Amino acid sequence: MKIKYNLIKKEINTMARLGKLETNYGTFETPMFMPVGTRASVKGISPSELYEMKSGIILANTYHLWLRPGEDLIKEAGGLHKFMNYYGPILTDSGGFQVFSLARPKDISEEGVKFKSHIDGTNLFLTPEKSIEIQNKLDSDIAMSFDECIPYPAEYEYAKNSVARTLRWAKRGKDVFNNPNQSLFGIVQGGEYEDLRKLSASELVKMDFDGYSVGGTSVGENKETMYKMVEYSTKYLPEDKVRYLMGVGDPIDIIEGVIRGIDIFDCVLPTRLARHGNAFTKDGKINLKNNKYKRDFTKLEEDCDCYACQNFTKAYIRHLVTMNEMLGARLLSIHNIRFLIRLTEDLREAIKNDNILEYKENFIKNYYHGANYLNKKTTGQGE
RNA sequence: AUGGAAUUGGUGAAGUGGUUAACACGCUAGAUUGUGGCUCUAGUAUGCAAGGGUUCGAUCCCCUUAUUCCAUC
Numbered sequence: 001m002k003i004k005y006n007l008i009k010k011e012i013n014t015m016a017r018l019g020k021l022e023t024n025y026g027t028f029e030t031p032m033f034m035p036v037g038t039r040a041s042v043k044g045i046s047p048s049e050l051y052e053m054k055s056g057i058i059l060a061n062t063y064h065l066w067l068r069p070g071e072d073l074i075k076e077a078g079g080l081h082k083f084m085n086y087y088g089p090i091l092t093d094s095g096g097f098q099v100f101s102l103a104r105p106k107d108i109s110e111e112g113v114k115f116k117s118h119i120d121g122t123n124l125f126l127t128p129e130k131s132i133e134i135q136n137k138l139d140s141d142i143a144m145s146f147d148e149c150i151p152y153p154a155e156y157e158y159a160k161n162s163v164a165r166t167l168r169w170a171k172r173g174k175d176v177f178n179n180p181n182q183s184l185f186g187i188v189q190g191g192e193y194e195d196l197r198k199l200s201a202s203e204l205v206k207m208d209f210d211g212y213s214v215g216g217t218s219v220g221e222n223k224e225t226m227y228k229m230v231e232y233s234t235k236y237l238p239e240d241k242v243r244y245l246m247g248v249g250d251p252i253d254i255i256e257g258v259i260r261g262i263d264i265f266d267c268v269l270p271t272r273l274a275r276h277g278n279a280f281t282k283d284g285k286i287n288l289k290n291n292k293y294k295r296d297f298t299k300l301e302e303d304c305d306c307y308a309c310q311n312f313t314k315a316y317i318r319h320l321v322t323m324n325e326m327l328g329a330r331l332l333s334i335h336n337i338r339f340l341i342r343l344t345e346d347l348r349e350a351i352k353n354d355n356i357l358e359y360k361e362n363f364i365k366n367y368y369h370g371a372n373y374l375n376k377k378t379t380g381q382g383e
Numbered sequence: 384a385u386g387g388a389a390u391u392g393g394u395g396a397a398g399u400g401g402u403u404a405a406c407a408c409g410c411u412a413g414a415u416u417g418u419g420g421c422u423c424u425a426g427u428a429u430g431c432a433a434g435g436g437u438u439c440g441a442u443c444c445c446c447u448u449a450u451u452c453c454a455u456c
Contacts (some may be wrong), residue, residue: 038418059417097417118419149417187417218416226416247417268418276415276422291411324421378416 002210003142003183005030005242005263012354015234015261016347021056021242023089023141024181025081028056030242030263031347033254033340034091036271039064040074040084043271044330045337047086053306053338054345057088057141059266062134063095063126067119071137079139091266094131094144094173096187097215097247108148110165128169129176136179143177144213145170147187152220159191163200174207183210185244191216192225194232201236211242214262218247218378226378227256234261251280251343252373255360258347265344270336275329277321280339282366288332293318306338307331 004022008029011017019030035042035050038061042050050058060080065071077083080090100108103115112127128146135143147166150159170186177184186204190196204212214233217226230245237243242264245257249267257265270280277289279300286293286300296314304310308317308331320328350359364373 036418043418061417064419091417093417095417144417147417213417215417244417249416253416265416267416269416272415272418272422275418275420278415287413289412326421329421379414 001181003242005211005240007239009351011351011356013357014259015231016258016351016356017239017261017263018348018351019242019263021089021263023057023183025087025089025141026056028089029348030056031254031258031344031351032056032264033249033337033344034059034244034264034266035337036266036268037084037086038268039068040080042333042337043275044326044333045271047084047088049307049334050086050088053334054341055088055337056341057091057264058086059091059093060138060140061093061095061098062131062138062144063093063098065092065138066095066126066134067117071134075137075139081139089142090140091142091244091264092135092138092140092144093246094135094146094187095126096131096144096147097149099126100149110168112146113148128173132173132177132184136177136182139179140182142183142185142211143179145173145184145186145209147189147215149216149219150189150191152191152216152225154191156191156193156196159189159193159196163190163196167200167203170204170209171207174209185209185211185213187213187215187246188233188237189216190229190232192221192229194228197229197232198236201233205236205238209241211244212237213244213246215246217245218253221378222374223253223256223376223378224374226253227260230257230262231260237261249340251340251367252364254340254343255347255356255363258344258351259356259360265340267340270340271333274332274336277318277328277332278336279317279332280336282363284367284369288314288318288321288328290318300335301339304335304338304342306335308335 006020009018034057035055037058040060074083081087099113099115103113107114114125117124131146146169148162150162166189186209188200190200217229243262244264245262248265249269254265278285278287281301293314299309301309317331350356
């Protein structure tokens with residue numbers, strides 16, 4: 001069965017929406033944050049912990065799984081869910097984002113993308129058809145079209161040609177798509193240009209995908225520009241399909257995304273920050289390695305319901321982090337993921353109460369303490 | 384006791400008679416947005432055991448003292 005999106009309520013002052021997404025592996029409410037499990041594992045987190053932190057859906061990566069262990073092995077194992085023993089919804093990225101960070105511009109052709117493996121330098125070639133074929137075999141619940149993620153800033157002409165090609169690639173992928181239990185999303189591109197975003201979105205909508213992603217953000221533009229890119233995309237998407245903003249997970253960006261009509265987010269930020277000793281808190285991001293936490297015997301957040309906050313102090317977590325004990329990264333990952341999921345829970349509540357703008361103002365006041373965040377540059381990486 | 388060698392930051396250590404004393408670790412901060420990476424970036428000795436001398440100029444040469452190590456009695 002395909003996924004089914006039910007729009008429950010629209011927030012009165014913004015484009016924010018409360019919804020519910022039904023999949024073969026469970027139903028979850030949106031807005032929702034999706035933890036990243038690139039290589040069929042959310043780094044350091046077990047499936048039971050994912051259920052416990054009320055993660056609605058996770059992301060895995062076509063490119064990485066294609067290289068290792070290979071889609072045929074995963075098919076032989078019985079598909080991604082069975083292979084990793086995770087029986088919640090799984091979305092697979094197409095590999096587009098990874099490939100473009102590994103390829104040079106001249107290696108991108110109409111047929112596909114030529115690039116070198118990040119593992120051993122082997123020459124590889126990925127096409128829209130190949131990406132879909134791999135994802136069909138992985139048997140995720142949601143597959144992504146193979147797209148080109150252009151850099152920022154990009155010339156209008158370049159962006160225009162890229163959008164047109166990404167649309168042709170979307171069509172090619174859709175034509176070979178053949179897994180009845182899987183859904184397929186189109187990806188809106190177009191850089192910072194509203195007319196290109198509009199063109200991209202409306203052409204994808206004509207092809208009738210099961211849901212739509214907004215791509216090409218967080219690649220070096222400032223936050224204000226990113227929010228525009230999102231708005232230029234969601235404006236032209238249908239209400240009855242789910243929308244996914246790819247690769248965005250800074251708390252304020254999630255709020256701003258929801259306000260612009262986004263339903264799902266994914267990001268490596270919570271787990272990467274965790275591995276580097278950082279924790280999200282409502283009072284801003286904190287670095288547990290800082291000396292001031294040495295004798296801080298309080299929780300990361302007093303009112304957080306995650307396993308880390310229920311059981312451990314900052315001083316202990318700091319000790320683990322500075323000693324490079326694995327548990328440190330695990331506890332911070334659990335907290336950071338749960339933080340973002342709780343954030344989306346709060347946003348759902350705010351949508352019900354039609355007070356999301358108030359929620360945002362309040363959040364900013366606590367998180368940034370008056371600092372201007374709109375000019376902050378995003379620093380999209382890749383791979 | 385006698386002879387020899389050494390003494391450079393929190394640690395291990397490079398180094399030179401002449402602008403800012405290498406590097407590593409540690410420490411202190413910062414970064415991190417469709418994840419190769421326990422990663423990346425920045426800062427971190429107003430001083431080279433102490434005192435005196437030679438010299439235009441000494442961490443580097445000389446003397447004295449202190450401390451440490453090695454060998455011999």
